[in-house]
Amino acid sequence: MTAIWAVVPAAGSGSRFGGDVPKQYVEVAGRPLIAHALDALLAHPRVDGAMVALAADDARWPGWTSHHDKPVLTCQGAAERALSVLAALDALRERAGDDALVLVHDAARPNLAAADLDRVIDAALETADGALLAAPVRDTLKRGDRDRSAGTQPRDGLWRALTPQAARLGVLRDALRRALADGIAVTDEAMALEHAGLRPRLVEGREDNIKVTTPADRALVEYLLRASAS
Numbered sequence: 001m002t003a004i005w006a007v008v009p010a011a012g013s014g015s016r017f018g019g020d021v022p023k024q025y026v027e028v029a030g031r032p033l034i035a036h037a038l039d040a041l042l043a044h045p046r047v048d049g050a051m052v053a054l055a056a057d058d059a060r061w062p063g064w065t066s067h068h069d070k071p072v073l074t075c076q077g078a079a080e081r082a083l084s085v086l087a088a089l090d091a092l093r094e095r096a097g098d099d100a101l102v103l104v105h106d107a108a109r110p111n112l113a114a115a116d117l118d119r120v121i122d123a124a125l126e127t128a129d130g131a132l133l134a135a136p137v138r139d140t141l142k143r144g145d146r147d148r149s150a151g152t153q154p155r156d157g158l159w160r161a162l163t164p165q166a167a168r169l170g171v172l173r174d175a176l177r178r179a180l181a182d183g184i185a186v187t188d189e190a191m192a193l194e195h196a197g198l199r200p201r202l203v204e205g206r207e208d209n210i211k212v213t214t215p216a217d218r219a220l221v222e223y224l225l226r227a228s229a230s
């Protein structure tokens, strides 16, 4: 049976969110964002544990060592998300092994549906290229020139990348190291896999798998989490 581990990048500074509390610890629906994300991942019966990448100056990590009777490990993240993910893979490698499937999921995405998690796990187990949750673009896209529209971008075949993004630990680690060494500004795991010549599976995910980025996202996520809990 393939080992399946969650990797949770939680070392960001939340600059677009602002405020005094680091975004990953902002409370929504009574719990910190990171708690919702970890709960969604570790509640899934096929997930064996989690490795969380924390900021070097994180003073709010509650010290969880397990959740749902599964191990919760931590490592130190880095200045860029991709480097935080790579640090987590390096820290997890000896325990999980290169053939383990890793599910990289933003701590800032608290509303991950179990069915979506199941489907991206299935997809990633079926292909060596990895898989990611994504949402097809449903709006017309404009290129902006300050506050003016400078034209309309074709949206056919465009998707919004979500998380989890999944691949075998060794494959993803090698792809991230290569992309970063090649100077690629890696914004998600699929980008590194693509740079390595792989074609990760797009798994259509729910639109409400929202990444809390600005303060305006908080009220919507609060509503969604309370609605799904009722």
Ligand SMILES: Nc1ccn([C@@H]2O[C@H](COP(=O)(O)OP(=O)(O)OP(=O)(O)O)[C@@H](O)[C@H]2O)c(=O)n1
Residues within 6 Å of the ligand: 008, 009, 010, 011, 012, 013, 014, 015, 016, 017, 023, 024, 053, 077, 078, 079, 080, 081, 082, 084, 085, 106, 107, 108, 109, 211, 212, 213
């Ligand atoms: N150096 C970084 C940057 C981001 N992240 C994590 O990656 C996820 C998605 O990143 P984002 O939403 O951009 O969070 P921040 O980088 O904190 O936000 P901002 O860009 O507004 O500063 C978050 O869970 C964040 O904690 C990380 O682990 N290490």
Ligand SMILES: C[C@](O)(CO)[C@H](O)COP(=O)(O)O
Residues within 6 Å of the ligand: 081, 106, 160, 161, 162, 163, 187, 188, 189, 211
């Ligand atoms: C990984 C991600 O959530 C996929 O959309 C996104 O790339 C993270 O971007 P951010 O600027 O680090 O929030």
